[in-house]
Amino acid sequence: MVGYSGGAAAFVRSAFVNVARVGVVGCGLAFAGIAPWSAPAAAQTGSGMGKSGPEVRVGANVFVVPEAKARSITGWLIVKAGCADEVGGNCTGIAHYLEHLLFINRDDEHRSKVAFFPDGSGNGWTTHRATAYFQRFPSQPATDGERLDKLMAFFAGLLTDVRVDGPQAERERNVVLQEYQQNTGRNPFARFSVDLNLALMPNEPLGQRVIGSPETIRAFTPEVARAFHKLWYARDNAVIVLHGPIDPVAIKALADIHIAALPANKSPDNLWKTPRQYKAEHVMLRTREKDARQIGVYLDKIVTYQPTAGGTGEMRAAQEVLSAFLGSRLKESPLENLMERDGLVAQARLGVSSVREGTLRLSFSGVPADGVDPEKAIEAARAYIADLARRGLDQGTVDRLKLRIANERDLLAEQPGLYAQALVSWLSAHYSHEDWLARRAQAESVSVAAVNRLLKLLAGPGREVAGIMLPEAGRATRPAATRGDAPAGSDGFPTGAQPPPQVQAQP
Numbered sequence: 001m002v003g004y005s006g007g008a009a010a011f012v013r014s015a016f017v018n019v020a021r022v023g024v025v026g027c028g029l030a031f032a033g034i035a036p037w038s039a040p041a042a043a044q045t046g047s048g049m050g051k052s053g054p055e056v057r058v059g060a061n062v063f064v065v066p067e068a069k070a071r072s073i074t075g076w077l078i079v080k081a082g083c084a085d086e087v088g089g090n091c092t093g094i095a096h097y098l099e100h101l102l103f104i105n106r107d108d109e110h111r112s113k114v115a116f117f118p119d120g121s122g123n124g125w126t127t128h129r130a131t132a133y134f135q136r137f138p139s140q141p142a143t144d145g146e147r148l149d150k151l152m153a154f155f156a157g158l159l160t161d162v163r164v165d166g167p168q169a170e171r172e173r174n175v176v177l178q179e180y181q182q183n184t185g186r187n188p189f190a191r192f193s194v195d196l197n198l199a200l201m202p203n204e205p206l207g208q209r210v211i212g213s214p215e216t217i218r219a220f221t222p223e224v225a226r227a228f229h230k231l232w233y234a235r236d237n238a239v240i241v242l243h244g245p246i247d248p249v250a251i252k253a254l255a256d257i258h259i260a261a262l263p264a265n266k267s268p269d270n271l272w273k274t275p276r277q278y279k280a281e282h283v284m285l286r287t288r289e290k291d292a293r294q295i296g297v298y299l300d301k302i303v304t305y306q307p308t309a310g311g312t313g314e315m316r317a318a319q320e321v322l323s324a325f326l327g328s329r330l331k332e333s334p335l336e337n338l339m340e341r342d343g344l345v346a347q348a349r350l351g352v353s354s355v356r357e358g359t360l361r362l363s364f365s366g367v368p369a370d371g372v373d374p375e376k377a378i379e380a381a382r383a384y385i386a387d388l389a390r391r392g393l394d395q396g397t398v399d400r401l402k403l404r405i406a407n408e409r410d411l412l413a414e415q416p417g418l419y420a421q422a423l424v425s426w427l428s429a430h431y432s433h434e435d436w437l438a439r440r441a442q443a444e445s446v447s448v449a450a451v452n453r454l455l456k457l458l459a460g461p462g463r464e465v466a467g468i469m470l471p472e473a474g475r476a477t478r479p480a481a482t483r484g485d486a487p488a489g490s491d492g493f494p495t496g497a498q499p500p501p502q503v504q505a506q507p
Contacts, residue, residue, distance in 0.1 A: 054416045055423060057433065058252035061236065062259060063423065065243040067416035072120075073144060073244030074136040074420070077155040078428045080239070081232035083212075084128040084205040084272040091205045093176065093212025096126040098162070098225040100172040102133070105163035106154060116154050117147065128206050128272070130428040133158055139245050148246060149254055155240055156258040159233050162226050169222040176217050183211070188289035189296060192469050199283050200300050200465040206272055206355060235262040239427050243420035270430070275358050278302050278463040285467040296469040297345075297377045299364040303462035307358045313438060317446035318454040319352055319360070320439075324401045325393060326350045332391070334364075337384055343369050344380045352458060362458045374468045389459035392452035405443050 056064045083091035103114045103124070115122040120137030135154065137147055164172075184190040194209055201207030211217070240259065242251060307315070327349075329335050334350040348366035355361050362385070368377040412419050426436050 054413060054419055056248040058248050059255045059260065061238060062240045062251065062255045063242070063433070064246060064248040064251050065241065065416045065420040065423065066246060066248060067243060068245050070244045070417065071139055072136050073139050073148065073151075073242070073246060074134070074417075075151050075155065075243075076241045076420075076424045077133045077158060078239040078241070078424065079131045079133075079159075079233055080129070080237050080428070080430055081228075081267065081270075082127045082129045082131055083208070083210045085232060085268075085270055086205065086228065089205055089271060091128070091208035091210060091212060092216035092219075093210070094220065094224055094228050095131055096211050097173065097176055097217070097220045098228055099124045099126050099131050099133070100176060101162055101164045101169060101222065101225055102158050102229075104168050104172070105165075106157060116151070126210055127428070128210060129270070129430055132424065132428055141245075144246065145250065148242075148250065149258075151242075152240075152251075152254040152258040156262060159235060159238055159259075159262055162222065162229050164222055166222070169220075169225075173217060173220045176211065176220070177214060180211050180214060180217060184209070186291070188292040188469065192285075192287050192289070192296070192298075192467060195285055195287070196298060196300060196465055196467045199285060200302060200361075200463065201278070201355075204272070204276060232267050234265040234267045235259060236264055237267040241420055241424050241427070243417055273356050273430075275304070275356070278304065280461045280463055283463075283465045285465065286470070287467075288470045288472060290472040292469055292471040294367050294471065295374055296467075297364075297366050297368055297374045297381075298467040298469075299362075299378050299381050299464070300466075301362040301458070301462045301464045302355065302359065303362070303457055303460060304359050305457055312357060313435070313442040314446055314450050315454070316354070316435075317439075317442040318450040319354065320405060320443055321398060321401050321446060321451050322393075322454055323351055324405055325397065326352065328401075330397060330400070332388070334381075334384060338366070338380060342380065344372050344377050345369055348381075350381070350385075352454075360458065362462075374470075378466050378468070386459050389452075389455040392455060393448060395448050398446075398448045398451055402443055402446070406440065409440060 054065050054067070056066065058064055081095065083093065083095045086092055086094050103122075106116065114124070116135050117137040120135060122133070122135040124131065124133045126132075133155070135151055137151075184194070197207045197209075240255070326334055329340075334348055338345050338348050345366040346369045348364070350364045351362075353361050353363070364378075364381045364385075366377060366381065368374050412422060423436065427433070
């Protein structure tokens with residue numbers, strides 16, 4: 001149930017640019033009085049879509065995305081704390097272990113299932129910055145009111161306590177060890193990514209694996225998990241998003257009963273947001289993996305800048321426009337130049353993401369074309385970035401990208417299910433709903449100069465780590481997907497989408 005970082009922001013970008021069990025039930029609420037669906041009540045709405053979006057904010061931290069024709073109801077609880085918030089500033093995996101423990105003993109009937117509803121589904125995911133819990137059940141008008149009450153009580157229970165005994169905690173620790181082996185021990189890229197990310201962001205949790213290591217996993221105790229829960233699982237450090245044929249007025253009543261009544265405890269500041277300095281140097285890593293099936297080449301770079309008052313929105317919008325270009329097949333794009341024109345790579349991915357305010361990460365991964373030296377492929381990617389920064393994007397290209405982004409945002413707003421997932425991704429990355437509302441205006445107003453300043457920043461001084469992964473000598477190679485960050489346990493998202501990871505290091 002660990003989510004791979006990079007997933008959350010990646011899902012929002014893809015959507016825009018190509019883009020268990022609780023003992024409290026009912027609380028005296030008359031279910032017959034809860035309408036499973038009616039026209040959305042007047043409330044604060046809006047999206048970053050430029051017009052009124054589908055979401056309705058029914059509380060400080062509760063959002064509803066109604067869809068009358070939806071056949072199921074889905075809820076997400078986002079806790080804005082992940083492995084980067086663990087004690088000592090190191091990712092040992094306690095945040096992810098706690099995610100496992102919290103599904104246990106939520107009521108007498110479901111002592112170890114992640115799906116709270118017998119005919120539904122559920123899961124969770126953990127990133128560097130957040131932990132999320134997901135539940136879905138089929139919509140039936142006669143029982144939706146009662147089930148929504150149980151769902152909100154379930155979420156309140158997750159924020160209240162950890163109900164696990166010793167044998168259960170030991171069993172889940174072994175489950176996490178198996179998960180580590182499945183996602184890392186048997187995955188050559190995941191193993192190599194550990195070294196790449198530690199070299200790129202040394203001595204900080206954002207460069208470490210969310211799940212931890214076999215050594216730290218074996219040291220897990222329920223007491224340490226409870227301490228993390230007490231520190232971070234607070235009402236005001238959590239967000240709930242609901243989607244389906246539901247009435248926001250009914251949800252507001254349930255949120256007042258179950259969520260607003262929780263203690264208003266304040267969580268600590270997220271220390272990973274504190275600016276850091278990175279030594280500007282070039283590092284080359286190489287590995288030969290017996291279970292690798294293809295040659296992989298990687299180039300990652302960290303750059304820093306001084307944020308300015310009011311400049312965050314412009315930087316984010318410039319990043320969105322540039323990301324749209326880097327993932328396109330427009331003239332002079334990476335795919336057009338490196339693959340189709342020069343024939344240096346068979347597959348390639350180049351993107352830019354935010355580590356924290358004032359810190360950006362540029363990431364390239366690819367599979368060299370047959371007969372191409374891996375170092376030449378890396379140098380070609382480096383030269384491409386430098387050349388693109390020298391030339392810059394022209395006004396016509398930027399205008400075309402901005403129009404594409406606007407059109408796809410409008411399309412997303414017409415698909416409430418996908419829209420809800422994109423909103424979850426955004427909020428789990430610690431961005432505010434207010435910033436979500438401002439996205440369209442910021443993208444429409446961003447200038448060519450701002451996009452090209454971002455390009456020059458990315459091509460300038462920074463910390464750079466390159467990597468080459470080779471199959472064992474004599475082993476045949478075959479093309480494979482580059483840097484696949486698909487999360488384990490992301491049932492709250494469509495197949496192939498990313499959960500809210502976060503954007504930089506692999507866990």
